[in-house]
Amino acid sequence: MPKLKRLEPRLQGLKPRIAALKTDFDTTRRQQHAWRKWYSTARWSRLRMQCFERDLFTCQMCGAIEADTSKLIGDHVRRHNGDPDLFWDLNNLQCLCKPCHDREKQRTEAAERIAGGIGGG
Secondary structure (H helix, E strand, O other), rough: HEEEEEHHEEEEEOHHHHHHHHHHHHHHHHHHHHHHHHOHHOOOOOHHHHHHHHHHEEEEOOOOOOOOOHHEEEEEEEOOOOOOHHHHHHHHHEEEHHHHHHHHHHHHHHHHHHHHOHHHO
């Protein structure tokens, strides 16, 4: 155990550095993604419901019909990356069930980012 006792003081010096890096990362992320607040607005709720009604509560990937709107996602067809015109455009929204959104859509978008060298956001 003597090796661990010598290692502990060295690790304690890293804690403030790690905390500072995390704070910088969190601040930068909040600034870059201020548009995330749009999802908690009444305007978004109305737009999302318009999308569901237009698509007849039907997943546009698998065709599943879901009456429980908590199991549906108002998904942006084209990534908006904070562009308000794309974010608020009803024609850029599609109704997806949660499994399709969380699996298939995310997999497709990740593949597109890799192929196109596009950063996440």
